[in-house]
Amino acid sequence: MSSKHRSKPKRLDSSNSKAVNSPSSSTTSSSKQFLETSIDGLSSPASSSVRSKPQYFYTENLSYKENVTVTVRFRPLSPREIRQGEEIAWYADGETIVQNEHNPSIAYAYDRVFGPTTTTRHVYDVAAQHVVSGAMEGINGTIFAYGVTSSGKTHTMHGDQRSPGIIPLAVKDAFSIIQETPNREFLLRVSYLEIYNEVVNDLLNPAGQNLRIREDSQAIDSTSMINAFWMLVMLVGNCTDNALQGVNSIGWFDRWTRLLHDAFICLCLKGGGGGAAVVWVWVWLIYWIALLNLDFKCLASGLRIFTVFKGTFVEGIKEEVVLSPAHALSLIAAGEEHRHVGSTNFNLLSSRSHTIFTLTIESSPCGENSAGEAVNLSQLHLIDLAGSESSKAETVGVRRKEGSYINKSLLTLGTVRP
Ligand SMILES: Nc1ncnc2c1ncn2[C@@H]1O[C@H](COP(=O)(O)OP(=O)(O)OP(=O)(O)O)[C@@H](O)[C@H]1O
Structure with missing residues (x-):
């Protein structure tokens, strides 16, 4: 239920599945109810066709170290469904197996399966906490x-x-x-x-x-634009300074950018804002990249580093x-x-x-x-x-x-x- 990477559902021969012995051992479970929750439609039991040989589907490496876990919860039949004589198609067989009521040869394994008597508190503690x-x-x-x-x-x-x-x-x-x-x-x-x-x-x-x-790059606000200007000034200053070093040993651009840098720190301190301090760290970093003679390449990398990533x-x-x-x-x-x-x-x-x-x-x-x-x-x-x-x-x-x-x-x- 948590995400970073999707675990690939895998179809296995019964001899490879750790759930092999389950179907026959507890097919008479009284907790036979509707299938409720899955985050992975690829492995939905409802989409399967009846097979002659036992088939098991499972999520690789079942453990909470996984970035994605899939949990199934069955709900009880509602009074209306009972009145209408609805039939149960799938049920929880143990803690990880979902079994077909009509064809015991079909079963799926998930990270965790909860029967209809399970409380939401328990589902939360095990699968969400x-x-x-x-x-x-x-x-x-x-x-x-x-x-x-x-x-x-x-x-x-x-x-x-x-x-x-x-x-x-x-x-x-x-x-x-x-x-x-x-x-x-x-x-x-x-x-x-x-x-x-x-x-x-x-x-x-x-x-x-x-x-x-x-997406991302639209997220730069006006404050960021001002900060970007300062950074650009320093980068251009340093890059130009590096280019001039050969003809001008005094390095006047270096002094000029250092002056701007000091002025910027004063501004940050005056504003006293945490945001300004963060920006200052970036500016200082880019400044030193420039000083390390990365020349014009630093301009591009500096701008890229500076982009505020908000994702989608x-x-x-x-x-x-x-x-x-x-x-x-x-x-x-x-x-x-x-x-x-x-x-x-x-x-x-x-x-x-x-x-x-x-x-x-x-x-x-x-x-x-x-x-x-x-x-x-x-x-x-x-x-x-x-x-x-x-x-x-x-x-x-x-x-x-x-x-x-x-x-x-x-x-x-x-x-x-x-
Ligand atoms: N574990 C449960 N125990 C008791 N009743 C439940 C349980 N799960 C669901 N119900 C009841 O089943 C009915 C349908 O549940 P719910 O509205 O949560 O379904 P849903 O999947 O969100 O439906 P939809 O996709 O149409 O919004 C509700 O009356 C709800 O109270």
């Missing part, structure tokens, strides 16, 4: 719920008062970790958006509709600083009010959009010896995807249009590679 604590230590993390409509994604990610989901549990955990880490100071910011019919809307700001997605980001999204779990949860609740939800044949409250709740975590050491220590910056993305729907479902009008956008985006997600 390590991603949250990693994010608090500076490692980016993503947890998302993927599955067909009505399989229990929103129940797992958001939950309710009685059974809080992974998002509220993660928020509370983040603040607990802050309390247990007195030697660091933290700043937490949250944003919350939805993708509805391929349009990005800010759930924390009703005016933030149809936002644009941007949503332009104009509102970010709120949060000071307590209650504050963060109230923002989520307010955002939920704006999310697109609708009734379908399968789910009275079906999510019609994908939502991304992002916790941005900045932390730095505090105390006397902390001056000059690096600031950790990481993001935790908690995502509740809309559910895939069969094109044969009897949906019409708006619901049908939404369904086609949902399916299209989920198919695209399946093609994403790191």
Whole structure:
């Protein structure tokens, strides 16, 4: 459920699988229910055809050292499904195997499989907590719920008062970790958006509709441009100075750039801002690269180093600083009010959009010896995807249009590679 690299699902002969003995040993498990959550559509049991020989699918190197883990959670049958005489197709066989009810020769292995009696708290502790604590230590993390409509994604990610989901549990955990880490100071910011019919809307700001997605280099702001100017002046000064060294042993350009450099430090100190200090470090670094006679090459490399990398980001999204779990949860609740939800044949409250709740975590050491220590910056993305729907479902009008956008985006997600 956390991401950096995707583990390749692998099909194995039963003799190679560590789960070989499972199918026959516990096929009578009473926890036979619908398949709910998977982040990897490639290995979805629902897409498999019946095979004559036993086939096992598993994720290589099953351990939390993996950058991507896939967890499956089954939900219990709803009273309506029981009334309608729905039948169970897949069930959890042990802690890692999903078994086909009608054809015991088909089974899949995942990092972890949870039966229908498992609580969300337990799912969180086993499958999500390590991603949250990693994010608090500076490692980016993503947890998302993927599955067909009505399989229990929103129940797992958001939950309710009685059974809080992974998002509220993660928020509370983040603040607990802050309390247990007195030697660091933290700043937490949250944003919350939805993708509805391929349009990005800010759930924390009703005016933030149809936002644009941007890449890196657009992120340089005006302050950065001013700083870039200073850097450029110094680089040109040094490069030109190097060129003139042969005819002018005095090195007047060197003196000139040193003067500018001193003036810049004065400006930084006067402003007193941490941002200025960071910029100064960069300028100082580039300055010395220039002094090391890298000539004009340093200009290009200097500019490249200077670029502020924000990755992919949503332009104009509102970010709120949060000071307590209650504050963060109230923002989520307010955002939920704006999310697109609708009734379908399968789910009275079906999510019609994908939502991304992002916790941005900045932390730095505090105390006397902390001056000059690096600031950790990481993001935790908690995502509740809309559910895939069969094109044969009897949906019409708006619901049908939404369904086609949902399916299209989920198919695209399946093609994403790191
Ligand atoms: N583990 C569970 N235990 C009990 N009830 C559950 C569980 N998981 C889901 N449900 C119930 O099943 C119904 C459908 O769940 P949910 O709305 O979370 O599905 P979903 O996958 O988010 O659907 P959609 O993709 O249509 O939004 C809800 O009534 C929910 O309360």
